[in-house]
Amino acid sequence: MTATGSHNSLKKQQDFPVGIIEGFFGTPWDMRSRMTFIERLPRMGLNFYIYAPKNDPCLRSRWSEEFTAEYTSALKQLALKIKSAGMKFGIGFSPLGATADSRKNLPVFRRQIKHLAEELHPDYLALLFDDMKISLEHEGVLQNIFIRECLDVLTPYGIRLITCSSFYTTDPILEKVFGKMPECYHSDLLKGLPDSVDFFWTGSKVISTEYTEKDLLLAAEILGRRPFIWDNYPVNDGRKASDYLYLKPFSGRNLIPSLASGIAVNPMKQTFLNLFPLASLRKALETDNAELISEAAAENLKFCHGGSFTDFMGTCTELFASTPVSEITDLKRNDLLRLLDEMLLEKKSALSGAVPADGSITDTDVGETEKIRNELAEINEIKNFLNGKYVFDPACLTG
Structure with a gap:
């Protein structure tokens, strides 16, 4: 070509x-x-x-x-x-x-x-x-x-x-x-x-x-x-x-x-x-x-997530796609919620330290702040999912 x-x-x-x-x-x-x-x-x-x-x-x-x-x-x-x-x-x-x-x-x-x-x-x-x-x-x-x-x-x-x-x-x-x-x-x-x-x-x-x-x-x-x-x-x-x-x-x-x-x-x-x-x-x-698709996805996710969080999500992907939330064992649910709470505290601490004391913010700082905020939102979404917040709406007739 x-x-x-x-x-x-x-x-x-x-x-x-x-x-x-x-x-x-x-x-x-x-x-x-x-x-x-x-x-x-x-x-x-x-x-x-x-x-x-x-x-x-x-x-x-x-x-x-x-x-x-x-x-x-x-x-x-x-x-x-x-x-x-x-x-x-x-x-x-x-x-x-x-x-x-x-x-x-x-x-x-x-x-x-x-x-x-x-x-x-x-x-x-x-x-x-x-x-x-x-x-x-x-x-x-x-x-x-x-x-x-x-x-x-x-x-x-x-x-x-x-x-x-x-x-x-x-x-x-x-x-x-x-x-x-x-x-x-x-x-x-x-x-x-x-x-x-x-x-x-x-x-x-x-x-x-x-x-x-x-x-x-x-x-x-x-x-x-x-x-x-x-x-x-x-x-x-x-x-x-x-x-x-x-x-x-x-x-x-x-x-x-x-x-x-x-x-x-x-x-x-x-x-x-x-x-x-x-x-x-x-x-x-x-x-x-599938390999090329996964590689492209990983590259895109670098811009809005930290590597460790992406790895954590990878460990949950199959569980959440194959096991109904109502059938996740109490032991597994509690382990996940405990881990998510720990991550939540860690991310909040990282967010508070993302802005330098003098208030100056570089493009790098903005990028890292966005990543942390994405992860905080996603942690809360997973917690809410595990706690039954996203229940079925009967108005969804094709469900």
Whole structure:
């Protein structure tokens, strides 16, 4: 490959959408933690962040109510933070029940989309019809109407529209939980929509362990375009998944850049622990070589964790991924909590000594301080996990 060809290939990889969709059920992250977490993402090679918590009522259950000035201001600050980190900002919008009376709801829907576009200036708007009960045979026709209305509002602003249909996988669990898919659902849904409208897809399952060529080509056939992967690893908001922490590197993702239009990762309910799997994502999109993926993850983690802490996390990875927290023995749980408390004291002491007595701070000091703060947050997240704080939310219907 020529030098020019190599440069173009690298640029294409960098431009490929790889980011986060904060779309899990349960208690949303607090804004301060979210902001700090966002600062770490560019180092992992991520280039966008879509805010779409299932438990933000303004974007779901109370979608038709006018946004307060305080709420809009908070989202503006979030957008500014994401863009200042060099990433694109997106907002998710789920108009629950809107299709039941489209004549009444369309004007309200248009007003809300216009407000989001004008006030937040997002790069992406995700229009989400997932996790909604299906009772109308012509649901695809109705959702198509809302997508068209949304596109009409967004186009003048140059905002990219990504939508998620009610049937975003071939996994039969969706019909069991939300109702039978209408016979012409996808043909009705897609009718007349331009190729510029992206569609989320979770793979062959709601939670897919890999994305094969067969899976991705089937998705493209169903959607009439390359899928935009909504990756439900490492999210842990389901009935069973809430008992685990998924810290292992990504795998089985190397075909996504050539057969999909982007990938959005749905993170765990814990905030900073997501840095461990995310450190491997970019390399996992390039290769399926586990050794190379692990090496890349280790290199990325050096920038936000100390070596000893990364080693400690490595000893816990298999335990938390394979053993439900409710089945960890009291002896093992108490040993871990004791060790975590010791580490907590050690890290707090190190943090207090990280700033010189004269108050001068070098770039090295800032880097070390960030590492310690990451580790303090993660220690507390593990403690809370072991103590049962992150329990299953029954609202997660696909759990």
